[in-house]
Each structure stands twice: as structure tokens, then as C-alpha cells.
Amino acid sequence: MIEARDLTKRYGPKTAVDDVTFTVHPGRVTGFLGPNGAGKSTTMRMAVGLDRPTHGTVTVNGRPYAQHRSPLHEVGALLDAKAVHTGRSALHHLQAMAATHGIGRSRVHEVIAMTGLETVARKRVGGFSLGMGQRLGIASALLGDPHTLLLDEPVNGLDPEGVLWVRTLVRRLAAEGRTVFLSSHLMSEMAQTADHLIVVGRGRVVADAPVAQIIGDAGTATVRVRTPQAGQLMQALTRGGVSVTRSGADLLEVTGAGTETVGEAAAASGVVLHELTPVARSLEDAYMALTAGEVEYHSTASPTVPDVPVARTARTERS
Numbered sequence: 001m002i003e004a005r006d007l008t009k010r011y012g013p014k015t016a017v018d019d020v021t022f023t024v025h026p027g028r029v030t031g032f033l034g035p036n037g038a039g040k041s042t043t044m045r046m047a048v049g050l051d052r053p054t055h056g057t058v059t060v061n062g063r064p065y066a067q068h069r070s071p072l073h074e075v076g077a078l079l080d081a082k083a084v085h086t087g088r089s090a091l092h093h094l095q096a097m098a099a100t101h102g103i104g105r106s107r108v109h110e111v112i113a114m115t116g117l118e119t120v121a122r123k124r125v126g127g128f129s130l131g132m133g134q135r136l137g138i139a140s141a142l143l144g145d146p147h148t149l150l151l152d153e154p155v156n157g158l159d160p161e162g163v164l165w166v167r168t169l170v171r172r173l174a175a176e177g178r179t180v181f182l183s184s185h186l187m188s189e190m191a192q193t194a195d196h197l198i199v200v201g202r203g204r205v206v207a208d209a210p211v212a213q214i215i216g217d218a219g220t221a222t223v224r225v226r227t228p229q230a231g232q233l234m235q236a237l238t239r240g241g242v243s244v245t246r247s248g249a250d251l252l253e254v255t256g257a258g259t260e261t262v263g264e265a266a267a268a269s270g271v272v273l274h275e276l277t278p279v280a281r282s283l284e285d286a287y288m289a290l291t292a293g294e295v296e297y298h299s300t301a302s303p304t305v306p307d308v309p310v311a312r313t314a315r316t317e318r319s
Contacts, residue, residue, distance in 0.1 A: 001026055001179055002047055002148060006056035009042050016042045018203035019056070024181045026147070029174045031194030031211070032183040035291055039203040040183050041079065044150050048077050060148055061179075072101045072144030078151045081137035086126030090117050090136050093125060097143055107143065115139040116165070130157030138166070149173060151182040155189060167193045187284035191215075201291045211283065218286035223254040223262050226275035236269040237262065250274070 002024035009017040017039040024030045034040050045051040047058050049065040057064070060075050068074045084093055094108045112121050115135040120128065125136065134157050141149055151170070155163045163186075170193060174180045184190050190197070190211075197214055199207040207214055227233055230252055234244045237254060242261070245253040254262055259276050266273050 001062070002058070002060050002150075002181055004043065004047075004056070004058045007043065007046065007053055007058050008055040009039070009046060009051060010054045015203055017046070017053075020200070020203070020205055021056075022198050022205055022208055024179055024198075025196075026179040027174060027177050028195040029170050029180045029182065029193055031190045031197045032181060032200070033187075033190065033197055033287060034183075034200035037202075038200045038291075040200060041152055043200070044077070044079055044152055044181075044183070047150060048075060048079070050079070070101055070144070072097070072103070072146065074144075074146055074148060076141030076144060076146040076149045078134075078137040078141045078154055080152075081130075081133045081156075084125045084133070084136065087124060089122045089124055090128075090139070091121040093136065094139060094143060097140060101144060103143060107145070111139040111142045114142065116162075131159060131162055134158055135162070138169075146178075148179040149181065151180075153184055154182055155184060155186060163189060187282070187287055191283040199287065199290050201293075206290050214290070215281050215283055215286045218281045218289050221255070221258065221281065222279040223257065223259055224275065224277045224279050225252040225254055225262055225266075225273065226250050227252070227266070227271055227273050229269075229271045232269055233262075233266055233271045236265045236271070240265065253279075 004020050004022050007017055007020040008015070020039070020043065032040050032044075042051060043058075046053050047060060047065065060068070065071060065075060088096070091108070091112065094111065095105065098104070098108050112118055115138055117132070117135055117139060120132060125133065128136065134154060138151070138154060141151065149170070154170075155166050158166065167189065170180045170182060174195070182193075194211055196210050197207065198205060199214070209217075225233065228250055230246060230250050234246060234252055237244050237257065240257075240261075242257045243255045245255075247253050259278050263273070263276055
């Protein structure tokens with residue numbers, strides 16, 4: 001279990017984490033979401049003692065990380081997969097970590113096999129692809145067979161097979177009763193992986209609830225309607241106080257009414273329907289609504305910048 005109480009971190013005039021309180025419970029996957037600069041990584045760093053809170057506390061399994069006698073057995077963390085000596089092999093890196101806690105070589109080879117690193121275990125980490133580096137980071141987090149896992153962007157750089165593997169792994173670990181706390185910017189993946197979400201913006205918690213509840217609270221459902229009599233149906237619906245947007249010659253987007261209401265209005269008006277489809281809310285929709293006013297860094301399109309080839313700065317995992 002991870003418990004944060006009134007957790008605050010300031011860097012000079014900048015408040016990175018602002019009076020945050022939450023609990024990450026065992027037995028479920030808890031997702032940690034927020035825009036860049038929202039305080040996610042800082043919060044995770046404080047949880048494992050890499051940053052000291054300005055105010056408040058964060059404990060893991062009942063005590064601060066630094067007070068655990070065998071921290072690798074309590075907490076496994078992937079915060080920066082690049083934080084490895086690039087001249088070492090994956091095997092030597094894991095063996096060095098294991099030696100600090102008296103972990104046997106059999107466990108080292110077990111996590112190497114578990115993370116699919118057998119063929120590269122004796123190669124230098126400096127030559128690893130982004131995806132293989134992530135796998136090594138996950139292997140390091142699993143090394144002590146910990147009760148709690150903190151994983152910051154664990155699927156970054158992984159191919160589809162690797163993403164599925166991480167999803168299956170963390171759900172299995174949670175099913176064993178462990179605490180799993182992970183961040184990701186991939187909303188579709190988080191929707192399939194997490195049971196519960198903590199969403200932060202500008203250092204503050206803006207949502208702390210099950211995934212289904214957050215999606216359900218996102219707003220009014222939408223119904224997509226396709227009809228050759230779009231104008232006629234639009235008039236009939238708006239007279240009833242329903243919000244309708246015309247997104248094509250024969251296509252309407254209806255909010256504030258379900259398929260039954262739209263179908264009945266069409267029948268009463270003699271309108272032929274070619275499509276009547278409820279559009280499911282997505283986690284991305286809910287996340288964007290929650291964080292609309294919490295984004296610190298905004299992107300803007302610049303028409304004066306010409307299109308140029310972009311050099312690849314990181315290799316993704318090869319299949």
C-alpha cells in the first residue's frame with residue numbers, strides 16, 4: 001500500500017506537488033495520470049526516497065521507503081530506464097543489484113527470462129533499444145519479488161507484444177494481492193489495464209475513482225445518426241431541447257438523448273435512418289475533460305515552420 005498525506009514538494013518558487021493526499025490499495029492496478037509537469041514523476045520519486053517532501057508524508061507498506069531494511073523486497077520501481085551504467089551488461093547490472101540484498105543468481109535468471117532478455121542478457125546496456133531498456137527496467141523492479149510496484153511509463157518504446165505483456169503482467173501481480181501503481185500517457189492502454197485512477201493536474205489531485213466511474217462522469221453520451229433527411233430530424237430533435245451537431249450532409253451527432261429518444265423522434269417525423277449508433281465514452285474523453293484547465297504546456301501549430309524530415313532519436317523495440 002502507498003499512502004500520501006498532505007504531500008507537497010516545492011523547488012524554489014515552483015510547487016511541483018501541492019498538498020496531495022491519496023491511497024494506492026493492494027489487489028488492484030492503480031493508474032496515475034496527468035499532463036506533463038503535473039507532478040506524477042515527482043510524487044513517485046518521493047515515494048521511493050529520491051526526493052524529500054517539503055511538507056507531508058508518503059509511506060510504502062506502512063513506513064517511509066528509507067526505513068525499510070530490505071527495500072527491494074518491499075518496493076520495485078521503474079522511474080528511469082536509462083539510469084543504468086551503459087558499459088555493463090544486463091546480467092551484470094541485475095547481479096549487482098541482487099548482491100545488495102543477498103538475492104540469488106537463480107532469481108536474476110528468472111527475471112531475465114520473465115522479461116524476454118535471454119538473448120541480450122550479456123550485451124552492454126548502451127546498445128539496447130528503447131524497448132529493451134524498458135524490459136531491463138521492469139526486470140530490475142521485479143528482482144526482489146516486491147509487494148509494491150511503481151512503474152513510470154512502463155510501456156514506453158515497447159512493441160504491441162510488449163505492451164500486451166506488461167498489461168498481463170501487472171494485472172497478474174495485482175491479482176496476487178500486490179500494490180501496482182503505474183503511469184502512462186496511453187489512454188487506451190490505461191483503460192484496459194487499470195482498475196482505479198488517480199488524476200493530477202498542476203500538482204493537485206483532480207480525480208481519484210474507479211475507471212468506470214471516471215468515464216461515466218465524463219459527460220453526456222453521444223449518438224451518431226446517419227439519415228438522408230438530416231435537416232428534418234435535426235429540427236425535430238432541437239425542438240425537444242436536444243443538442244444536435246451536423247457533421248456531414250447526412251450525419252448528425254446528438255448529445256442529451258439516447259438511441260430510443262432519437263429513434264422515436266425519427267419515426268414520429270417520418271425520417272428514414274441509415275445509422276443509429278451510441279458512441280461510447282472513452283477514457284481519453286474523460287481525461288481531457290478533467291485536465292482541460294490543468295495543462296501547463298500547450299502545443300500550437302505554426303504555419304511558418306516548413307515540414308522537414310525528423311531524425312529518430314530513439315530506436316523502438318524490434319519485433
